[in-house]
Amino acid sequence: MNQGKKPLVIGLAGGSGSGKTTVAKEISKRLPQDRILILPEDAYYNDNSALTMEERKKVNYDHPSAYDTDLLIEQLKALLAGEAVEMPTYNFSILSRAKDTIHVEPADIIILEGILVLSSPELRQFIDIKLFVDADDDIRFIRRLQRDTQERGRSIDWIIAQYLATVKPSYNQFVEPSKKYADIIIPQGGENQVAIDMVSSKLLSILNS
Numbered sequence: 001m002n003q004g005k006k007p008l009v010i011g012l013a014g015g016s017g018s019g020k021t022t023v024a025k026e027i028s029k030r031l032p033q034d035r036i037l038i039l040p041e042d043a044y045y046n047d048n049s050a051l052t053m054e055e056r057k058k059v060n061y062d063h064p065s066a067y068d069t070d071l072l073i074e075q076l077k078a079l080l081a082g083e084a085v086e087m088p089t090y091n092f093s094i095l096s097r098a099k100d101t102i103h104v105e106p107a108d109i110i111i112l113e114g115i116l117v118l119s120s121p122e123l124r125q126f127i128d129i130k131l132f133v134d135a136d137d138d139i140r141f142i143r144r145l146q147r148d149t150q151e152r153g154r155s156i157d158w159i160i161a162q163y164l165a166t167v168k169p170s171y172n173q174f175v176e177p178s179k180k181y182a183d184i185i186i187p188q189g190g191e192n193q194v195a196i197d198m199v200s201s202k203l204l205s206i207l208n209s
């Protein structure tokens with residue numbers, strides 16, 4: 001890490017299933033690994049361990065109140081100050097924070113990736129370059145259906161009910177309106193080699209300047 005320089009924060013927002021994680025990983029692969037870190041907003045979901053499973057299922061996980069944004073900001077500030085943090089981890093199968101933390105060292109470039117990172121004014125003030133990954137509703141839903149059955153321990157009925165009750169309304173209320181803050185809108189997510197190469201080249205030139 002370049003000790004004398006403030007890290008650059010990239011905010012990467014977009015709906016669930018739009019390809020944020022894929023884009024963040026593709027950008028990261030093109031940069032020196034010791035100079036970039038990905039900070040997933042998902043890691044900062046509230047600790048729901050005091051709630052029963054039935055109560056956890058009723059939470060709107062697409063609403064700002066589902067996140068521990070104070071902890072996210074505290075750890076982001078520490079990373080910006082050059083300090084390492086113990087990042088929480090979230091377990092989607094039990095709908096709560098897991099016991100383990102991940103030790104995260106500061107880096108010159110921080111990709112802050114999550115559905116609401118551009119929608120929160122508190123987070124926006126820390127973001128230098130704002131990206132929004134765009135994909136049609138049906139594509140995002142199909143990807144989420146495949147991923148959540150395979151990786152997040154969800155049934156098809158659960159995914160459909162949650163999508164209609166909270167995911168879609170909150171996308172329309174919070175995520176889509178945050179697109180207007182983006183410097184760059186990336187369609188086709190992880191498949192968009194041109195956008196990924198352009199952003200990576202820009203970041204490389206900033207690192208080398």
Ligand SMILES: Nc1ncnc2c1ncn2[C@@H]1O[C@H](COP(=O)(O)OP(=O)(O)O)[C@@H](O)[C@H]1O
Nearest residue numbers: 015016017018019020021022143147189190191
């Ligand atoms: N361009 C793409 N074409 C097909 N599948 C994709 C594409 N981008 C992402 N996926 C898949 O869709 C799912 C959601 O992508 P992910 O990057 O996790 O989205 P997000 O982080 O926005 O929720 C993953 O299983 C991923 O492998």
Ligand SMILES: O=c1ccn([C@@H]2O[C@H](COP(=O)(O)O)[C@@H](O)[C@H]2O)c(=O)[nH]1
Nearest residue numbers: 015016017042061062092095096115167
């Ligand atoms: O317990 C939970 C916590 C979150 N979710 C859903 O996750 C997505 C955000 O993550 P992406 O990686 O961007 O898809 C959000 O839409 C929540 O609905 C969940 O289902 N369960």
